[in-house]
Amino acid sequence: MSKITVGLVGHGYWGPNLLRNYMELETANPKWVCDSSPDRLKKAVARYPSVLTTTRFEDVLADPEVDAVLIATPISSHHVLAIQALQAGKHVFVEKPLAMSVDECDEMCAAAEERHLVLMVGHTFVYSPPVRAVKRILDSGELGDVYFITCSRVNLGLHQKDVSVVWDLAPHDLSILEYWLGETPLSVQAMGRSCINNGIPDVAFLSVHYASGVIAELQVSWLSPVKLRRTIIVGSKKMLMYDDTESVEKVKIFDQGVDYKDPETFGEFQLSYRTGGIFTPSVDNTEPLSLEAAHFIQCVATGAHPVTDGAAGRSVVAALEAAQRSLDGGVSIANERRGMLYGGPDQQLVGVRKP
Ligand SMILES: NC(=O)c1ccc[n+]([C@@H]2O[C@H](COP(=O)([O-])OP(=O)(O)OC[C@H]3O[C@@H](n4cnc5c(N)ncnc54)[C@H](O)[C@@H]3O)[C@@H](O)[C@H]2O)c1
Numbered sequence: 001m002s003k004i005t006v007g008l009v010g011h012g013y014w015g016p017n018l019l020r021n022y023m024e025l026e027t028a029n030p031k032w033v034c035d036s037s038p039d040r041l042k043k044a045v046a047r048y049p050s051v052l053t054t055t056r057f058e059d060v061l062a063d064p065e066v067d068a069v070l071i072a073t074p075i076s077s078h079h080v081l082a083i084q085a086l087q088a089g090k091h092v093f094v095e096k097p098l099a100m101s102v103d104e105c106d107e108m109c110a111a112a113e114e115r116h117l118v119l120m121v122g123h124t125f126v127y128s129p130p131v132r133a134v135k136r137i138l139d140s141g142e143l144g145d146v147y148f149i150t151c152s153r154v155n156l157g158l159h160q161k162d163v164s165v166v167w168d169l170a171p172h173d174l175s176i177l178e179y180w181l182g183e184t185p186l187s188v189q190a191m192g193r194s195c196i197n198n199g200i201p202d203v204a205f206l207s208v209h210y211a212s213g214v215i216a217e218l219q220v221s222w223l224s225p226v227k228l229r230r231t232i233i234v235g236s237k238k239m240l241m242y243d244d245t246e247s248v249e250k251v252k253i254f255d256q257g258v259d260y261k262d263p264e265t266f267g268e269f270q271l272s273y274r275t276g277g278i279f280t281p282s283v284d285n286t287e288p289l290s291l292e293a294a295h296f297i298q299c300v301a302t303g304a305h306p307v308t309d310g311a312a313g314r315s316v317v318a319a320l321e322a323a324q325r326s327l328d329g330g331v332s333i334a335n336e337r338r339g340m341l342y343g344g345p346d347q348q349l350v351g352v353r354k355p
Helices: 015-024 038-047 057-062 075-087 102-114 129-140 165-181 288-302 310-329 336-342
Strands: 004-009 028-034 052-054 068-071 091-095 119-122 146-154 185-193 203-210 215-221 228-235 239-243 251-261 270-279
Touching (some): 004 015, 004 057, 004 288, 015 038, 015 068, 015 288, 028 057, 057 075, 075 091, 075 102, 102 119, 119 288, 129 165, 129 251, 129 288, 146 165, 165 185, 165 310, 185 310, 203 310
Parallel strands (some): 004 028, 004 068, 028 052, 091 119
Antiparallel strands (some): 146 228, 185 203, 203 215, 228 239, 239 251, 251 270
């Protein structure tokens, strides 16, 4: 397979991770780095002297050798940059979330389809070996029917200037859940609070409901004394914990549960509790980003359809929009006095700003 030439736009916090992984791929040739900040370009050249740099995206698009563009800029610019790249005939990889609205996603998907170009979104965790291992466990039926899932993604994180914690962190869990369950959310309710920056929630709790009956609770926050990346799945047969902060035993299956026994006599109520062993499957520790990058290059080279395609990006954005509508709509306060405990008139109980 001849090398696929790529250009990266956005060399801020995350772009360097993409660049490193594409540099390490034998199948890719990262030729350009574009960033509107010349300082960010100096950092790229210091690390990779062979790379060409520019502050003008048009330079990357005008190079006929460039097959594909990688977009790692702030979310508000994803749509416009992706459309420009697709119109220039380039395949496109866009960091999560795909765009700021479902309408923008639809335009991006249509532009890619019209020109038979690959459009892939960076739902990185879908390529992560422990997430893939959990998918295999769920598909095998070992956990039984999934009752509910809880996800905690909190730490003392970087406060974003333009987007809330929902748009920054929830795409990870929403994309993981969609991959595991094979379904998109039916409804999303969200509650959040802007503790530091007025109007930009830095903590939010999302309640997600799926048609199969599965319910999920997502906790996302940039304010926490500890870093948690923990998901618990409770099934009718077994339970599972996926902890991405663990270096080795990221996935644990618990042979635990409660069974309801059919009553033998009227009025009898019996439950039997199972507290069996804990099993830890061995999981490969390849960096998810390198698997994601290899998949994108493979799709560009062969015309295959990416696992995290434009449609997958769109359904996560649809869930984020629903969460945002819920945040914007506020909460119904059952008890006036209790409501005041949460926030007075000058405090922001729910987010009012779109990213
Ligand atoms: N997959 C993951 O785990 C992961 C982790 C972090 C961030 N991200 C995503 O990566 C993207 C970038 O996030 P970040 O934290 O690196 O942001 P950032 O603000 O640190 O970096 C963005 C860079 O893009 C440049 N830029 C902005 N607009 C530009 C334009 N029009 N043309 C050229 N350069 C431009 C900025 O100068 C900056 O250097 C976001 O979509 C974010 O959600 C993904």
